[in-house]
Amino acid sequence: MKIGVVALQGAFIEHLDLLRRLGVEAVPVRLPADLQDVSGVVLPGGESTTMRKLIHRWGLRDPLLDLATQGAPVFGTCAGMILLSREIVDGDEPVLPLLDVAVKRNAFGRQLDSFEEDLEVPVLGDQPVHAVFIRAPVIERVGPEVDVLARLDDGRPVAVRQRNVIATAFHPELAGETRFHHLLATMAAAFAEPGEGAGRRRHPTRRATGGAETAGTGER
Numbered sequence: 001m002k003i004g005v006v007a008l009q010g011a012f013i014e015h016l017d018l019l020r021r022l023g024v025e026a027v028p029v030r031l032p033a034d035l036q037d038v039s040g041v042v043l044p045g046g047e048s049t050t051m052r053k054l055i056h057r058w059g060l061r062d063p064l065l066d067l068a069t070q071g072a073p074v075f076g077t078c079a080g081m082i083l084l085s086r087e088i089v090d091g092d093e094p095v096l097p098l099l100d101v102a103v104k105r106n107a108f109g110r111q112l113d114s115f116e117e118d119l120e121v122p123v124l125g126d127q128p129v130h131a132v133f134i135r136a137p138v139i140e141r142v143g144p145e146v147d148v149l150a151r152l153d154d155g156r157p158v159a160v161r162q163r164n165v166i167a168t169a170f171h172p173e174l175a176g177e178t179r180f181h182h183l184l185a186t187m188a189a190a191f192a193e194p195g196e197g198a199g200r201r202r203h204p205t206r207r208a209t210g211g212a213e214t215a216g217t218g219e220r
């Protein structure tokens, strides 16, 4: 089972290292061919407008959407979350609109450009997650199919999940936090080797998310 880390720009090395430390085969993804046999994908933090351009330029958009639509797990951190959002408030058109949330880039404000916080993330257990925020997006709206996995004290969501798509406004990989990647690897293993009767790619009608239904058809 292989996990691909989109390696066009930003903090991809940290994700590759972390996954490898967990014993997962992790490969950098720059071209569609790099997604061959990949069962899960990480979209790292960095600069979402640059990554967005490079995703288009290297033809990664449709293959990434296809993989997610088939049910492969996708994990986006910070800029990666922006790329996965269905709506970017006052911003670019969405790129991989798999997550029914609206995000606003760099919206925590100047004094909060970067900050760290211990968060409760019940799906990951009792131990809090040490979250590092760097010019992070704010999630302004969460759709009905989206589960909020963690919130700041003021109630704003900062980690979300919609079926096979997980996103955090912060960087777990910069704080030695491994549980999100562990979850991703577990989901990727289940996707790679589904149980009886649930063969991978045998269910073209199985949809990853509502957003992916129109994805890949060139409608956006």
Ligand code: GLN
Pocket: 044, 045, 046, 047, 048, 049, 077, 078, 079, 080, 082, 105, 106, 134, 135, 136, 137
């Ligand atoms: N501010 C960046 C953006 O809007 C995201 C920052 C990050 O990924 N740490 O693309």
